[in-house]
Amino acid sequence: MRVLLSTYGSRGDVEPLVGLAARLRESGAQVRVCAPPDEDFAQRLAHIDVPLVPVGPSARALTVAAPPPSSLPERAAAVIAGQLEAVTAAAEGCDVLVATGMLPAAAGALSVAEKLGIRSVSVTFQQLTLPSPGRPPLAYPGRPFPPEVTDNRVLWGLDAESINALFGAALNTNRASIGLPPVDDVRDYVIGDRPWLATDPVLDPWQESADLDVVQTGAWILPDRRPLPAGLEAFLAAGAPPVYVGFGSMPMLASEDAAQVAVEAVRAQGRRAVVARGWAGLAPVDDRGDCYVVGEVNQQALFGRVAAVVHHGGAGTTTTATRAGAPQVVVPQTADQPYWAGRVAQLGIGVALDGPTPTTESLSAALRTALAPETRVWATAVATVIRTDGAALAARLLLDASGR
The missing domain is CATH 3.40.50.2000 (Glycogen Phosphorylase B;)
Known part of the structure; x- marks a missing residue:
């Protein structure tokens, strides 16, 4: 055939x-x-x-x-x-x-x-x-x-x-x-x-x-069996699970300082960050050691080892994070992304931000909810029923x- x-x-x-x-x-x-x-x-x-x-x-x-x-x-x-x-x-x-x-x-x-x-x-x-x-x-x-x-x-x-x-x-x-x-x-x-x-x-x-x-x-x-880069493995092992921040194929985010806002919000929760460059070309915001920047990476492996996933709400990223049992904060930019953000919120497995341009304050508040123990419980439960x-x-x- x-x-x-x-x-x-x-x-x-x-x-x-x-x-x-x-x-x-x-x-x-x-x-x-x-x-x-x-x-x-x-x-x-x-x-x-x-x-x-x-x-x-x-x-x-x-x-x-x-x-x-x-x-x-x-x-x-x-x-x-x-x-x-x-x-x-x-x-x-x-x-x-x-x-x-x-x-x-x-x-x-x-x-x-x-x-x-x-x-x-x-x-x-x-x-x-x-x-x-x-x-x-x-x-x-x-x-x-x-x-x-x-x-x-x-x-x-x-x-x-x-x-x-x-x-x-x-x-x-x-x-x-x-x-x-x-x-x-x-x-x-x-x-x-x-x-x-x-x-x-x-x-x-x-x-x-x-x-x-x-x-x-x-x-x-497709089950992804690629190993995580050695540098990322070392970063993950060096402390508590970090928060992933990435916006996939969104090349021009509504907020030009999206990486700065996201990292500040993550730090406000006492967490480290893994930032994915994506099509927006997110870059390190400073030289502090609590932030690690990645390119193409095995999200299936990574999402199972982070405290939460901050993303744009693409269908693939939403599904991968849900299957991994990772609490989510969705910052929808366009098209179907508000729908996926709404589904994450309705299922109780994360938070949907209202609008494409988060502030440090709004993202910090969303992360507090996503990082709460009860959100992790719901995310873990839903992961078990995803096909x-x-x-x-x-x-x-x-x-x-x-x-x-």
């Missing part, structure tokens, strides 16, 4: 595919991944001996450039065209294509599967893109919903109109170039009849809906559907 996994986006869009690819390879499938040509993505895939087929520009470079919302249709057209070129070549001879990532990229990949007659599966790593009468959709940058509209079904209709306005022309122009008919509703085309939701059902419970037949597999996480077989289940579903 030959499988193509296709995405375009940040680390949170690529890392789950690493987990699925590893499980598929263990089952004897041939796998390749179409993703942005960023070095850290290629290294993660090389670690499991899966080839990266580069598509489009660097996701990090594009994100750091912070193009204006008005350029979204133009960027979407380029992303779709890149998908048609790279995915078409990579998908030749494949039995199934798994499409995820930013919506226009998924639309382009699914169009390639349609053209080649390959079975396809549409996957999301957060449920906020799936229409549900129980909650409103996320608004696209520069296209807010009318504040007087509160009916969720009406809002989801406006969401479909917005997506068509942003991506419809770009998608259908590219589809015409490969002999495919136009799509009337871009969102419905991408979601399909039976989308997959690759999130944990405890952390991210999907409410059954008559409108969608959703398959929730659990999160796709660990999401990628294995997804691989099995793909293999079963192909008669393997």
Whole structure:
């Protein structure tokens, strides 16, 4: 069986595919991944001996450039065209294509599967893109919903109109170039009849809906057996568990002095700090020995040895911290991150900050709650019920559907 996994986006869009690819390879499938040509993505895939087929520009470079919302249709057209070129070549001879990532990229990949007659599966790593009468959709940058509209079904209709306005022309122009008919509703085309939701059902419970037949597999996480760097090991052993601070693929935090604020808040609790550089390029705030800065690191191993995790609320980081039983302080910046922050607070396993710009005082107060013994008790309890077989289940579903 030959499988193509296709995405375009940040680390949170690529890392789950690493987990699925590893499980598929263990089952004897041939796998390749179409993703942005960023070095850290290629290294993660090389670690499991899966080839990266580069598509489009660097996701990090594009994100750091912070193009204006008005350029979204133009960027979407380029992303779709890149998908048609790279995915078409990579998908030749494949039995199934798994499409995820930013919506226009998924639309382009699914169009390639349609053209080649390959079975396809549409996957999301957060449920906020799936229409549900129980909650409103996320608004696209520069296209807010009318504040007087509160009916969720009406809002989801406006969401479909917005997506068509942003991506419809770009998608259908590219589809015409490969002999495919136009799509009337871009969102419905991408979601399909039976989308997959690759999130944990405890952390991210999907409410059954008559409108969608959703398959929730659990999160796709590759067990990470990489050792922690020797310097980090020495730092961890030199005192009480520190607080981890990292904001993943967020390149431009709302607070330019985020590292300074975070470290001061951690010190106010009498704790040491491990600071992850991430795409924001967080750096040491001074030369005191109570702060250790890391780059790419095994979060699964590290989160099990820290007192708390301060992060941006990405789906992957939230899930990894929850599985590790680490209390969390979530500082959401954009998109689905406020949702994950809310789930952490609702489960009692941490604190959600109100707004993307913490102060030393607000972060200190949040850390006091996160570091309280009762928060650790809840975090430990929830960790025991988080699924660990999401990628294995997804691989099995793909293999079963192909008669393997």
